[in-house]
Amino acid sequence: MTQHAEYAQLFTGLVLALLAATLAAAALRRWGGMTGRKAIIVQTLFARINAWWAMLVALSLAGLVGRGGIVVLFALVSFSALREFLTLTAKRRADHWVLMFSFFVALPGQYLLVYFGQVGLFTIFIPVYAFLFLPVLAAAKGDTSGFLTRVAETQWGLMLCIFAAAHVPALLWIEIPGYAGKEILLISWLVIVVQAGDIAHFIAPRLTGRTRIAPSIHHSRSWEGFIGALGTGVVIGTALAWITPFAPWAAALVALAVSVLGYAGGLVMTAIKRDKGVNDWGHLLPGQGGLIDRLDSVLFAAPVFFHLVRFFFEAG
């Protein structure tokens, strides 16, 4: 019974928090006298809050279905992310089989392994087998122009959009003493901590000014944003320790690790966008780009979070 109580509390809390955020943003837009750049910032906030509503609804519905629902949800996330990623990578006509393998074999294969709880296989399927098989498939077609770039960029997409993403649903298969049946709360915790860091990274420099970290990557990368993201992530993560199997101090440390990785994910994915000459990964989410734009931090944080939980908290 307690697990249902925790779900209900978390769900109610999130709905109230999002409602408050929506109302605050609406009030800011209505009465804040925002013009020009400030109005755009409020618009961005709105878009983010809407994306969180969507995440809450999607995760809750998938959670109601059970483990299978969560696996299917993240398989769809992987599909959309991979599609955005491989749209921008180097490819030639000879890569058609490689792309087919990525979408129709690697992606479902990885999620089937997760669904059947094959933790050992699922952690090596893409880094080992897909890694070795992909270049063979590419070479079989005989076009060597830009070969290594084509193969490497595709593999990067598989690692990030399938391998890393699949670690989120895989959290449900970790056996933690006294935590059985509550694993979905781990996913909620991860997403909340990382998204809180993201939004703090967006807001903090606008309140305090900015000292740039990596001006060559993007003007939005600042020390204020970095510290704001880490601080917010740790505070929220610790405050929500009650939904995790972690003691508060452990929750703070895990939240710190996850926030650092989330920040790094945003930084790396921005660097790739810079390299490819685009502002956004796609247009799935109106006003805020593609799925990867919103989830890059979660994708980066998921594998390390998975291994931290497994190493320190799993039974036996």
Place this chain on the structure above:
Amino acid sequence: MKKLFAAIAGRGLVIIVRLVTAPRAIWAGIEPIPRQRVYFANHTSNADFPTVWAVLPGFLRENTRPVAASDYWLKSRLRAFFGRDVLKAVLINRDRAGRDPLEDPVALMVAAVDEGASLILFPEGMRNLTEDPVLDFKTGLFHLASARPEIDLVPVWIDNLNSVLPKGEVVPVPLICTVTFGAPLHLRPGEDKDIFLDRARMALAALAKAQGA
């Protein structure tokens, strides 16, 4: 009955294209308003026409017909159903020597325009498998523009579809495509055929460059 099937198949085709390529229309020079137009696009894949068709808003799609080769679209009954009944293609016989004078491609296109249809045509005449973004245009676009000089000629750049379904492949891969609609062109009074065709080709190539292709 056939009409109903055609409507269902058309709807299905739009849904499939949207699922596979998540195509996005970029209106860079004109707005999607109900006005008769001739869209001319680059041609790299058999899915080109369904893609342009799928990104058009419904009220434009209804009235937009592709200009396509009859030897391809009449090859089997299924293709003929899609070509004639679903897409309502203006079918062109590419066999210059063997065709009836009644099958004159320009006359067929002009007749369709006079019935009020918008057209989609691929003035390169065949699928472009080279590294050049745009091949030289066939003369049909010029003859159509001479016959009906008031109609908007809209360049349309289809990006990434050649990666979704390259020639010779059967299974499409789900990559994102964009369809960019550029500013309309008109035949200038007394404009020479080659100059006009080159200008139209340049307009299409410029859209390609803007898309980074």
